[in-house]
Structures are given as C-alpha cells and as structure tokens.
Amino acid sequence: MKNLFADIIISNTNVDRPFTYIIPQSLGDSVSLGCPVLIELRRKVKKGYVINIRENTDLDISKLKPIIAVSERELSTDENLLQLAIWLKHRYGVSFAKAISTVMPVKSKAEEKLNNEIFLNIELDRIDSLKEELIKLRKTAWARLLEELKTKQSLPQSYVNKELKITSTVIRRMVEEGYISVGMKIKKNNPLQPVLRSLGIEKFTEIVKSKEYVLNEEQEIAINTFKSDFDNNKRFSYLLHGITGSGKTLVFINMIKYVIEKGFKAIVLIPEISLTYQTVFRMAEHFGDRVAIINSKLSKNERYYQFDRIKNDDADVIIGPRSAIFAPIKKLGLIVIDEEHDSAYKNENVPTFNVRDVAEKLAEITNASLLLASATPTPETYNRAVNGEIKLLKLKTRAKNTALPKVSIVDMRDELKRGNRSIFSEKLRTLIEDRLKKHEQVMLFMNRRGYSSFVSCRSCGEAIKCKHCDVSMTLHNTNRLVCHYCGYSIELPHICPNCGSRYIANFGTGTQKLEAMTREEFPDARVIRMDTDSTSKKNSVNDMIRSFAKGDADILIGTQMIVKGHDFSNVTLVGIMAADTSLYVSNYNSAQRTFELLTQAAGRAGRAKDGEAVIQTYKPENYAIVAAAAQDYKKYFENEIAYRKMVGYPPECHMLTVMFSSKRDMELNKCANEIVKKIKAISEFKKTVVIGPTEPSISRVKDYYRKLVYIKNVKYDILLDIQEKIEENLSLYKNVGAVYDFN
Ligand code: ADP
Numbered sequence: 001m002k003n004l005f006a007d008i009i010i011s012n013t014n015v016d017r018p019f020t021y022i023i024p025q026s027l028g029d030s031v032s033l034g035c036p037v038l039i040e041l042r043r044k045v046k047k048g049y050v051i052n053i054r055e056n057t058d059l060d061i062s063k064l065k066p067i068i069a070v071s072e073r074e075l076s077t078d079e080n081l082l083q084l085a086i087w088l089k090h091r092y093g094v095s096f097a098k099a100i101s102t103v104m105p106v107k108s109k110a111e112e113k114l115n116n117e118i119f120l121n122i123e124l125d126r127i128d129s130l131k132e133e134l135i136k137l138r139k140t141a142w143a144r145l146l147e148e149l150k151t152k153q154s155l156p157q158s159y160v161n162k163e164l165k166i167t168s169t170v171i172r173r174m175v176e177e178g179y180i181s182v183g184m185k186i187k188k189n190n191p192l193q194p195v196l197r198s199l200g201i202e203k204f205t206e207i208v209k210s211k212e213y214v215l216n217e218e219q220e221i222a223i224n225t226f227k228s229d230f231d232n233n234k235r236f237s238y239l240l241h242g243i244t245g246s247g248k249t250l251v252f253i254n255m256i257k258y259v260i261e262k263g264f265k266a267i268v269l270i271p272e273i274s275l276t277y278q279t280v281f282r283m284a285e286h287f288g289d290r291v292a293i294i295n296s297k298l299s300k301n302e303r304y305y306q307f308d309r310i311k312n313d314d315a316d317v318i319i320g321p322r323s324a325i326f327a328p329i330k331k332l333g334l335i336v337i338d339e340e341h342d343s344a345y346k347n348e349n350v351p352t353f354n355v356r357d358v359a360e361k362l363a364e365i366t367n368a369s370l371l372l373a374s375a376t377p378t379p380e381t382y383n384r385a386v387n388g389e390i391k392l393l394k395l396k397t398r399a400k401n402t403a404l405p406k407v408s409i410v411d412m413r414d415e416l417k418r419g420n421r422s423i424f425s426e427k428l429r430t431l432i433e434d435r436l437k438k439h440e441q442v443m444l445f446m447n448r449r450g451y452s453s454f455v456s457c458r459s460c461g462e463a464i465k466c467k468h469c470d471v472s473m474t475l476h477n478t479n480r481l482v483c484h485y486c487g488y489s490i491e492l493p494h495i496c497p498n499c500g501s502r503y504i505a506n507f508g509t510g511t512q513k514l515e516a517m518t519r520e521e522f523p524d525a526r527v528i529r530m531d532t533d534s535t536s537k538k539n540s541v542n543d544m545i546r547s548f549a550k551g552d553a554d555i556l557i558g559t560q561m562i563v564k565g566h567d568f569s570n571v572t573l574v575g576i577m578a579a580d581t582s583l584y585v586s587n588y589n590s591a592q593r594t595f596e597l598l599t600q601a602a603g604r605a606g607r608a609k610d611g612e613a614v615i616q617t618y619k620p621e622n623y624a625i626v627a628a629a630a631q632d633y634k635k636y637f638e639n640e641i642a643y644r645k646m647v648g649y650p651p652e653c654h655m656l657t658v659m660f661s662s663k664r665d666m667e668l669n670k671c672a673n674e675i676v677k678k679i680k681a682i683s684e685f686k687k688t689v690v691i692g693p694t695e696p697s698i699s700r701v702k703d704y705y706r707k708l709v710y711i712k713n714v715k716y717d718i719l720l721d722i723q724e725k726i727e728e729n730l731s732l733y734k735n736v737g738a739v740y741d742f743n
Pocket residue numbers: 213214215216219242243244245246247248249250399400567
C-alpha cells in the first residue's frame with residue numbers, strides 16, 4: 001500500500017510554512033484534517049496540526065519523517081474552522097500557527113477532575129438485614145453509610161468523610177468486605193448553575209415560560225423574510241435595525257427556533273458585559289437546557305465542557321462573547337451578533353479582527369445566515385445595507401406600547417453662566433426630585449471610559465485641538481497636550497486659546513465622584529454604583545442588577561456597563577452627566593461611540609411607562625448629540641458618513657494601523673522613520689495616505705516605547721502588500737517589533 005503525506009503546521013516554531021510528514025500505515029485513518037499530531041523537528045518532539053493530506057509529494061521521500069502519534073490530550077479542529085484559520089492568516093497577515101491557535105480558544109481536553117466516589121456493591125434488598133447485623137455489632141458507621149447509599153447509589157468520598165463523619169479506615173474495611181467499592185467519577189461543572197441559582201432556580205425545567213407575546217407586524221415581517229429566504233436556501237447577511245425596546249431579541253429568538261426546527265444550530269454573540277442573568281433567563285425560557293453558554297469567568301474546564309456539549313449535539317444554541325464564534329458546531333444555520341456596534345467585538349490581540357468579519361466568512365464557509373442586530377449600527381454596517389450588500393430588516397416602533405423617551409439637551413455652559421457649578425443641571429435636579437417623590441427609579445450615566453483625559457474650556461466648551469488635525473489633544477503626564485494623529489504637542493495652557501477664559505479644566509470626573517455628589521445632593525435617596533471597580537466579584541453584576549430591578553435602590557449610577565440591554569420597568573428617568581466625554585477620545589469613530597452610548601442610555605428610560613432622558617453637554621450642537629437626542633439614526637448616519645468621506649476614514653477607505661515597539665527609543669525612531677520613508681517611495685503605493693510616525697496615547701508600556709503609523713487606501717490588498725513590505729524591512733531591525741490592525 002502507498003503511503004499518504006500530511007502537511008503540518010507546527011506550533012512554537014519561527015518557520016511559517018507547513019512541513020510534510022509521512023502518515024505511517026499504523027496511524028492510517030486516525031490522522032485526519034485538523035487533527036493534532038506529534039512530530040519530530042530538529043531532534044525535538046513538537047505539536048502540530050494537519051492542514052492537508054495528499055497522495056504525492058515532490059520532496060525526497062527518503063528524507064521525510066513519519067508522524068509519531070496523534071495527540072490524545074489536544075483537541076482537533078474541524079474542517080470549517082481550519083478553512084477559517086487559513087482565511088484569518090491571509091486577511092490579517094498572521095502566521096499559520098497563530099491563525100490555528102485563534103480558531104481554537106479551547107485547545108486541550110479538560111483535565112478531568114477525578115473525585116473519589118464510593119459505590120454500593122451489594123444488592124439493594126440485602127441492605128436492611130445487613131444493617132441490622134451491623135448495628136448489633138456496634139458498627140453504626142457502617143450501617144449509616146449503607147443507609148445513605150440505598151437511595152443515592154454513589155457518594156463522593158469527601159462527603160462521606162466530612163458530612164457523614166466516616167473515616168477512611170472504615171471505608172477501607174468495608175471495601176475489603178465487598179460491601180462497597182471506591183472508584184472515580186468525572187465531575188462536570190455546569191456553569192449555568194450559578195446563574196440559575198442566583199435566580200432561585202435549580203434546574204432549567206423550572207423556568208416557567210412567560211406569556212407568549214403576539215408578535216407585532218414589523219416583527220412578523222422580519223421573521224417571515226428570514227424564514228422564506230432560509231427555506232429557499234438563501235443564506236443572506238441581515239441587519240436588524242430596530243430602535244431600543246423594539247423587540248429585536250424576540251425576533252432573533254424566533255429565527256433561531258425556526259433554524260433549529262429545520263435541523264440546524266445557531267451561535268449568538270453578545271457583548272460580555274450584557275451576558276447577565278436577563279439574557280440567560282430569556283434564552284433558557286425559549287431553549288431550555290439546549291443552550292450552551294460561555295463567558296470569560298468560566299474556568300478552562302468549564303469552557304471545555306460547554307464546547308463539548310456543542311460538539312456532542314447536546315445543545316442547539318451557543319451564547320457567548322467573541323470567542324463563541326469558534327465553537328465546534330456542526331450544521332450551523334444562523335449566526336446572530338447582538339449589539340453589532342459594540343467595541344467588544346474587536347479582538348485587541350493579534351489578529352485584530354472584528355468578529356463581524358469573521359462571522360461573515362464563517363457563514364460563507366458553512367452556508368449559514370448572519371444577522372447583525374442593533375439600534376445604533378456602525379456606519380460601516382449601515383452603509384453596506386444602504387448599498388444593498390446586506391439585507392435591511394427594520395423595527396420602527398417599541399414593542400410594548402410605550403413611546404420613546406422624551407430627550408432634552410441641557411447646555412452646561414448656560415448653567416455655569418447662571419452660577420450653577422454643580423454637576424447636576426437645574427433641570428436634571430428637578431426631575432430627579434420628582435422621580436424620588438413618585439418612587440420611580442433613576443439611572444445616571446457617566447462615561448468614564450475615555451482612554452486618557454482631554455482638556456476643555458468650561459466657558460466656551462471647546463476642547464483643545466491640534467493645529468494640524470481635526471482631533472482634540474490628549475493630556476500626557478499632567479502638563480503636555482499631544483495630538484495622536486500627527487504627534488504635534490504643546491504645553492498645557494492656563495487660559496483657553498479660544499476665548500481666553502481661565503476655566504479650563506482637565507475633564508476627569510468619574511463615577512465615584514458622581515456617587516459622592518449624588519448622595520450629598522439627595523441625602524434620602526438609596527444610591528448604588530456599578531462600574532468595573534464595584535463589580536469585580538463573580539456574580540456581583542447580576543446581584544446588583546437584580547437588586548435594582550427589585551427596587552432596592554432609587555438611583556443607579558454607572559458607566560457604559562449600565563446602558564447595555566437592561567430592561568428595568570420602573571426606570572423613568574435617565575441622566576447623562578457628561579455627553580461629551582467620548583467625543584474627545586482622539587479616534588475617528590468618537591462621534592459614533594457618542595451617538596451609540598447616548599442612544600442606548602436614553603433607551604433605558606421608559607421601558608414600561610413613559611420616560612424621560614436628560615443629556616448634559618458642553619457641545620449641544622454636535623451632530624452626534626443632536627441626533628441622539630432626536631433618536632434619529634438616519635440623521636446621525638448621514639452626518640457621519642459625510643464626515644468620514646471628507647476626512648477619508650473607513651468605510652470610505654481601509655486603514656492599517658501599525659504600532660512599532662521597542663525597548664530602545666533611538667532604534668525605534670530610526671526604524672519607524674526609515675520604513676515610512678521607504679513605503680512612501682514605492683510607486684505602487686502612490687495612492688496611499690501615510691500618517692506618522694506619531695506618539696500613541698500611552699507611549700511606553702512595560703518598558704517598550706511605541707510609535708504609530710496610519711496607512712490608508714481604498715484597496716485592502718494594497719494594505720496587505722504594505723504590511724508585507726514592512727515585515728521585510730523590519731527584519732533589518734533586530735530590536736523592533738510591529739503589530740498590525742486593519743479597519
Ligand atoms: P430590544 O432588544 O429591541 O431593545 P427587547 O427585545 O429587549 O428590545 O424588547 C423590549 C421589551 O418588549 C421586552 O420586555 C420584551 O419582552 C417586550 N416585547 C418584545 N416583543 C413584544 C411583543 N410582540 N409584544 C409585547 N411585548 C414585546
């Protein structure tokens with residue numbers, strides 16, 4: 001019989017290409033595509049993955065080595081994910097090994113947690129007479145254990161030792177007598193259990209279905225469009241654009257149900273932050289224990305068991321953050337990305353993909369549909385819907401018969417003119433007092449997420465901007481302002497360059513300060529604060545949400561953590577303390593983030609009764625703020641797309657951000673400058689815009705200095721070519737590395 005050959009990607013080597021090995025006949029069928037193998041390379045045993053199997057090779061067979069074995073501990077990847085990995089490699093210019101590792105968030109089987117377990121070894125009907133004998137012999141411990149085992153069949157040894165107070169000597173003696181045996185039992189953790197328990201529920205089956213809603217007309221249309229496409233084997237990408245509270249969740253739940261009916265499975269991606277009990281509860285309501293759930297708080301083993309359930313067809317739907325896209329699912333029918341605009345969908349590590357793009361590719365590979373849902377889709381996505389590249393499904397009314405909240409903008413500069421230096425505008429204070437009197441609830445939102453502080457004038461509202469670019473400058477080391485786009489920097493001024501006022505301030509009020517001020521202003525109100533500092537414990541987000549939903553507090557203060565997805569029926573007022581914060585983040589999508597946050601935050605008000613929202617700002621004329629107050633996505637989008645066209649940012653073009661880093665400042669500068677010069681000189685790259693090298697907001701991390709270069713072109717492939725050129729040149733600088741981010 002002829003030998004077959006396998007191309008193998010070896011983990012932990014610098015050589016980024018497949019190596020060919022012989023598949024020995026002894027391994028035969030056990031070597032398959034995507035399977036983990038052990039091979040020898042330069043006299044060392046290494047791990048690798050099979051990415052191709054073939055009958056012939058041009059290489060000298062006498063020099064090829066055989067595969068040593070198929071690795072038992074590692075998991076294999078399936079063919080679809082392998083294909084996805086190869087796409088990732090080319091799309092983001094990463095190594096094969098990195099790409100494969102990316103599509104395998106769970107790489108090895110769980111270390112099976114083996115617990116000593118005590119099993120009953122005799123027939124049940126012998127127990128009673130045996131017990132009597134034992135008691136006569138004063139062996140009460142023996143009798144006690146048999147009694148317990150009568151109903152349970154087996155018990156963990158730790159329980160027997162600790163709770164039943166039966167010593168290991170007794171256990172050994174009973175084993176010798178043949179009454180019991182000690183074995184191992186694999187402990188499988190169900191990570192859903194803690195979440196369910198926090199709801200006072202022991203099992204999925206106890207979740208009572210809430211009343212079935214009658215779908216409204218818009219919901220019907222969206223669902224039916226999807227169903228008929230699906231039936232006609234048309235697997236499209238869709239944007240489900242529905243205002244806050246329009247019932248998007250119910251729409252995609254129905255789509256998933258349909259897909260399952262047809263024998264397919266689904267992946268639902270949700271931003272980690274909103275993976276709370278509310279989501280779990282709703283999913284469990286509809287899919288019972290056929291859901292698998294992962295989140296970042298799961299241990300490696302717990303994650304493995306969830307993936308394992310998917311692999312074994314024990315679940316139909318997997319819900320999780322970004323990495324759930326790589327679940328080893330068979331017969332994928334639908335991928336849902338809820339809150340598609342969320343920045344958490346971007347992978348910060350290499351490869352820096354947005355999961356939207358990965359999902360779209362996976363949908364193509366597996367012939368599945370893709371649904372992106374949002375009240376505030378990214379301009380990139382909406383633009384594609386406008387161009388007809390993806391199908392638009394719309395929900396324009398709220399599902400329950402409540403109106404959108406009435407939103408008003410308060411110009412904080414006027415407050416200052418009237419002598420009000422408080423963080424609360426007159427209007428917001430009055431409304432809060434009113435709600436407290438009526439025993440309705442209030443949410444106060446403070447966006448503290450800014451990457452670093454900016455400086456603005458409290459009199460005229462202007463933030464200090466770069467002379468050369470249309471971005472605000474960022475405060476560094478408390479006394480310098482730096483432009484993140486061109487590197488221009490100035491000393492922090494004492495008076496406003498725009499109006500001459502001395503009320504120029506570093507904008508840094510955070511949620512903690514807001515909490516203190518709220519307590520001072522409304523001493524009788526019960527206040528809770530929710531942000532990453534106050535919710536670090538495993539279930540505290542759930543606990544806080546639950547307690548606020550129950551009415552244990554009057555005012556909930558928080559960061560963006562509180563604006564996502566929650567459905568509190570007694571909240572009738574939302575206050576947005578400083579709408580501008582995210583506008584000054586020096587990034588081209590700062591207006592988008594602002595619009596998103598304001599719309600989502602305002603959308604928390606009046607979910608069940610009519611509500612109101614107040615936006616406090618120093619920039620009442622900004623288009624993102626005006627459009628958010630009007631809850632007018634279209635208006636926002638038109639402005640945004642015009643702006644992006646004007647300044648040349650995605651989706652107008654593609655952008656590659658290169659971060660160079662090195663422990664050696666001088667070498668880094670030289671390298672970045674030289675490489676930029678070279679790129680600019682290459683004639684094929686003529687139509688490319690190159691900005692930089694410039695300082696990033698954090699110019700040194702862990703002793704590594706960093707420099708940024710932005711490269712823009714309408715053609716994605718050109719950016720890939722440039723990346724390759726940079727890599728080539730980079731090899732001349734031993735101490736400099738580069739990280740690439742494509743947008
Ligand atoms: P979105 O995700 O679009 O903001 P949700 O899916 O959270 O909205 O729905 C908002 C509220 O409306 C939820 O409480 C949901 O149970 C309810 N809802 C959804 N569809 C209907 C319907 N057809 N009739 C009545 N209530 C509905």
